[in-house]
Amino acid sequence: MGGPTRARDTKAGTRAFIGGEQRGEGINDMTIRLAGEAGQGVESGGAGFASALSHGGLWLHTHTDYMSRIRGGLNFFQMRVSDRPLWAHTEGVHILLAFSPEAVTDYGPHLVEGGALLYDDSLKVDQAAVTRRKVQLYAVPLTKIAQEIGGEKIMANTCGLGALAGIIEYPFEFVADVIKKNFARKGDAVVGGNLKVAEAGYKVGRDQYAAKFDWKVSPLKDRPDRMQINGNQAIAVGAIAAGCRFMSGYPMTPASSILEFMAGHAKKYDIVVKQTEDEIAAICFAIGAGNAGARAMTATSGGGFSLMVEALGLAGMAEVPVVIVEAQRPGPSTGMPTKTEQGDLLFALFASQGEFPRIVLAPGTQEDCFHTTVRAFNLAEKWQCPVIVMTDFYLTTMTRLIPPAEFPIDRVTIDRGELLTAQQLDRLAEPYLRYKDTPSGISPRAMPGHAKAVHQTCSDEHDEYGHFEDEDRANRLKMAGKRWRKFQHIVDDLRGPTIYGPEGAGLTLMGWGSSYGAMREAVDILNARGTKTNLLHFVDIWPFPEAQAAPLIEAARQLVAVEGNQSGQFAHLVRAVTGRRADRMVLRWDGRPLSPEYIIEQLEEAKVHA
């Protein structure tokens, strides 16, 4: 808990002022949510529908919410669709396709006025809760249609998706294409059955409800291929692009899928990927590989990162390059394993005893995840130190549609820093000094194995050769000085915050990591409403890019820290470094992601006006 700021209880906004207010019409900007038990096909159905929309040239933002259990419970898959690029989800839902009564009870309140609840007419749902809020009820005999037309109850999902398409009047052909593709390996009969069921659903939706439902989605003319990718996938793709040759990890939500993606691509992209006995071993494997000359990484969440802390310091002292992804989830301790939070920032900054150079980066988007991961490997090798990439549950599982050009996989820079080649080593005239004291603090590195560069790597304070020297004061000052100089110079390679919105705004939102999208859309809305607002978003956090950041922070008229935690950790850091206190904080720590509505609502409640 950083700093003395008081926390306030908050409630999420439910108004959908983005779809309405900002665009002024009900076409091509709406939010659809599928919800039901784990195992009911919420995620696969949602993904299929998302494909159908994506193939129509539309832009998407999807995110999921699931429980820490494998079957049952209540999960949702939400997609926001629009004809322009999207940066965030909205709190308000326009149409909810509910597969279970709980889905209605829990998520009904998220429906906007005039929105619709679509469900199987055999489900007993608490209608009152929804209708009271002027929500329409579309009870469709999904299961009955599935059984009668497709011959299988299980096709009720398909029927629901068909009805959905009908209601929003999205051309059926796109749905049909996805059905054909997704069911292809189950044979023609299955494809045919599902197609018929979907079509029947579509008809009911279009014929009975389309006229009453205000929001529509139409395909665009221009339909380029776009990548639908989440943060973890973007990190893995970045790692592969950067030439990562080694990954070790131990499963932990929400980081596991990086390890799994890398394992699945290991053979093809020539990467050794290993699950270890615990997170201590995971980072130790990576340090061993990194020191041996292979670009190496590990990924975990806060609990696993806690176990890595001792070895993190080893990498700092021994000057071993290693990339650590820290995918945050709400703590403390086990906390809320499948929810989101930005609560580990100060922990990551100061973890492990003593003082040593480390780099902390927090990408805000999928594109950032890719580029930041590539940079992380370069920075780790250049500065020979651990690099921590911080994400969170929301960013790791949230997807957006992104033009492939944003992922220039084959055009990344691979900078191995001062890594001596075998040829350079062959020519070495003097004895090789692993920890040579240089002006930059960087000591040229040799991979172990060369006859001219037999050397020692050491966790104890050491001399330039790497031999133990834990007594001599002068040597200590030399080596600590060398490490400190690295820390001072690293910042020259780091970037100041992204600025978005008009200059000289009366209100400046300041955030880091996954909140970029929510802040950006909040800025758009506020400016549209006449409140001149901009934002400062930080990816490069530590060493703090003071030279670039301080003037911008200084210039902010009203500075609002926006963070997914309870105490304002980044605000703490900013004040410690620059002295500037955030005038206000918009914080969220209920396990849910920051959204444009949440930010604006909090500002309104606090009566913040520019």
Add this chain to the structure above:
Amino acid sequence: MGGPTRARDTKAGTRAFIGGEQRGEGINDMTIRLAGEAGQGVESGGAGFASALSHGGLWLHTHTDYMSRIRGGLNFFQMRVSDRPLWAHTEGVHILLAFSPEAVTDYGPHLVEGGALLYDDSLKVDQAAVTRRKVQLYAVPLTKIAQEIGGEKIMANTCGLGALAGIIEYPFEFVADVIKKNFARKGDAVVGGNLKVAEAGYKVGRDQYAAKFDWKVSPLKDRPDRMQINGNQAIAVGAIAAGCRFMSGYPMTPASSILEFMAGHAKKYDIVVKQTEDEIAAICFAIGAGNAGARAMTATSGGGFSLMVEALGLAGMAEVPVVIVEAQRPGPSTGMPTKTEQGDLLFALFASQGEFPRIVLAPGTQEDCFHTTVRAFNLAEKWQCPVIVMTDFYLTTMTRLIPPAEFPIDRVTIDRGELLTAQQLDRLAEPYLRYKDTPSGISPRAMPGHAKAVHQTCSDEHDEYGHFEDEDRANRLKMAGKRWRKFQHIVDDLRGPTIYGPEGAGLTLMGWGSSYGAMREAVDILNARGTKTNLLHFVDIWPFPEAQAAPLIEAARQLVAVEGNQSGQFAHLVRAVTGRRADRMVLRWDGRPLSPEYIIEQLEEAKVHA
């Protein structure tokens, strides 16, 4: 590395302006150092001589410096003696009793002008290095005397101590008493031999050198019993006084001796003390015991604390009282195992994922160690959270002579907070809620085992009963809010900084933990020199006692942060909370403890004037 401040290389002062300048005469304030290889009796000889001085009613300050090895190398035992209470060591040494040539080479430069080097005339030492600095050479045939008079080479040490006493003209009877006591169990012959050798050494010292040596030590009239105690012992005594019933630990310098002391006293004081397989198990054992109702603690250094981080968060989330002593040593990583540093502060403040109440205390003296440990147990039980007590190598091994009344062992307050008694539980009318939401945030605690209070303790986010609840937003806000309220209220139980020195001083030193003594003596010297100086010393660090501290910090005209680390970690914290930036920092990170001379020299170099 906290904050952007630039570090400067430093060299330690060697002038002994404390003994001279401040007291104006050479009597009863001097520094004696014994030095030689591990195994040569440096420590035992030094301790014996310290006893002899202590029994003369004098005040002492001792500290040691040793290498991370068991035999050989170079160690010293240093004692400063005075007729008034001492708070710190000095950098300058008046007389050095050297047992090895390295002792001369390495420590000769620490001798003050006019000081003396005492050594066995058979040792080949680098005299030039010393004489160049106007140091006197007292080459005494210690071994020869030992052999001729005592019949044993090994008595050379005794001879040296005798000579030492003679040179400083300290009455021989005190030395004789210690010899009698210390050698008693080896039989009369050994006692007699050592007495004779000591006396012979005494005569040489007094007759040949006393006249040339300026510093003298005389016993005082008043000779009350005083405790000679180091920081670790004071913590252990505090724990025993506080009713600690359980300690688990894993050896790590400089914390090990707490575990060893407790193990040695376990039977007598009814404490279960166990060494575990690693530090993870050490803190887990303590958490299990603490949750079961036994006051429990563990102790470690930074590397072991790194391994405790995950379970620290568990204690925070599950609300288990536990006391953790973090005895710092220079990092990063293995660092300098037998040297000192204050480099783990920000790590301790933010360790573990998520945000939860914890308390961080950093005693400055042995008395503080005792009282702070007692308070730590009370605070841990009252607020049901982990309490971290931070010390460092210097404080753990340094001793001072202290009146026994400063350790009111039998008059401590034991406050178990809202721990429900069996009788209270018998009367319970409602179901027991382990995590009851209360205005203070404190939920009355029941020890597991009572029929009326069967309950669950949980690392996952939970409801008031302690059952898993990692979905519900309202519950999350309730429980996170409850924990947050604890954090906000804890501060009411904490204390602002100690102030020493005149009000309205032009210069204010600000520090924490073990630097108290050095800062205090620096303040005295500066004031004596006419520079009006005071100090703010923090024991209670987190939650930061803002209400008490901020006005004092605000009022400081020139604020100088004094810390044993490279980046000014406490200064970072102060700026983050109060906005006030230290005008200057006096930092030390060469593994050596802060001393009055070092502080003043750094201020002079920086041309700081009040």
Add this chain to the structure above:
Amino acid sequence: MLDVKTYNSPIKVTWCPGCGDYGILNAVKSALAQLEIHPHEVMFFSGIGCGSKLPDYMNANAFTTIHGRSLPIAMGTKLANHDLHVICITGDGDGYGIGGNHFISILRRNPDIVHIAENNMVYGLTKGQYAPTSEHGFVASTTPEGSIEIAFNPLATAINGGATFVARGFSGDPKHLAKLIMAAVQHRGYALVDVLQPCVIYNKINTYDYYRERVYKLEETAGYDPADRDAAWRKAHEWGEKIPIGILYQAAGVPTYEEQVSELRVGPVAKRQLAPLTGAQADALRRQFF
């Protein structure tokens, strides 16, 4: 015998339908009921994983700790209050993987603790990665080409490491399992009950059918003597065609850890009344530093 409902918790079970953990939950309740151990007399410890949710589904004292650390936390509790029956519930990843060092350490101590390991040979809660007990070649999300470690053998390791009671149960036979748990609770010392627990979602190899075809009971095996440590160790290697369940090994007369801690002879330290030391005690302590 107590009513098994005594142990019912108000919490809805979240395991998948058909999960082997249900059988274990029932067996645990049944064993406690038969032994007439009341909810307040027992304390459960678990880590994190599907199986580690078990204590949450019980009306009993419990501490759901962190992944892999239930054993040392239980040790601390047992040493503070040995009046409590202590039962640890771990997954195979939790207890044998990340918690491996605590496992081999507790074997050397012999505290009077029951350790029930829900061995589904996979990581359930994190969605199907391989576990230390997964068979060599097990294909999972992190081992697309099959695992290349040999499987961890918990029973052989326990016997090798000093355990005084080592049994294996099958969650498909909760009655037999309940008997094993009762024997484990009654055993004075550390008692491991490793349970073959089908994960119906992520482990398609070690299924109910797989086990039903293979398991046989040691107590029905003529000539098997659980007191013979060498034989037990060899038996612990039997896997494949036939899989033994029952008590593999039990040593009698080994003192428990708590019995060897002299401070505990007069009772649990957690129950001592806390009060400042007497003046005489304080003086004695101070005098050490004169």
Add this chain to the structure above:
Amino acid sequence: MLDVKTYNSPIKVTWCPGCGDYGILNAVKSALAQLEIHPHEVMFFSGIGCGSKLPDYMNANAFTTIHGRSLPIAMGTKLANHDLHVICITGDGDGYGIGGNHFISILRRNPDIVHIAENNMVYGLTKGQYAPTSEHGFVASTTPEGSIEIAFNPLATAINGGATFVARGFSGDPKHLAKLIMAAVQHRGYALVDVLQPCVIYNKINTYDYYRERVYKLEETAGYDPADRDAAWRKAHEWGEKIPIGILYQAAGVPTYEEQVSELRVGPVAKRQLAPLTGAQADALRRQFF
């Protein structure tokens, strides 16, 4: 044979006079010299402890890591560059205590790594606390009434856990020890050499004399067959009157871990030239997300 001086480091040894670690250092150098392994072809890994300083006293590649973690760090290096000979040097506290989980995990993997454990049955560098291998009842600073854990048996645990080469040496017989180390290096797979190493300062029980009276060589024992795993496991329990040294167990033909990692077939990953993916590779990767 190379000159043993090849491996001399400029660093002054800091062990106590008489420490058993000297014998181990000499045996290591002698084994490498006889095997003609050059300093740059080998990499040592150690943790923290008296014994863990050994690599600092060698002219060879080395990584002095942190207490207990040399095995997993060595694993990472071996998987990145299996051209290196990898030798881990651990203390008994370091390797079997705090590092216990990595020890039992490496046994299941069989990497081509040599593990030399300096087993002095005490914590040397931290000044004499008991260690996992200390005998039951061992009196030390943290066990003034004697330890109440039973001693950890590294050899039995290694055999039990899947090690393919398990030997015990005595630092008082460096020639014999050097032979064992040579055999360990030549073994393809994980090879443990546990060394009886007297700590002349803190272990007054397991001294040179204690061992000299008791050790005998297995290779001189008629009928002992190191290929018989059951027999080896039983032999690993022999302690007291007589203590076996030599190769207790060796399995042939078990594939190493590295051999089973398909990415390593074309050579060490650390030696791959790094370059951006080709356009086609990039497209293939991107297409997965269309």
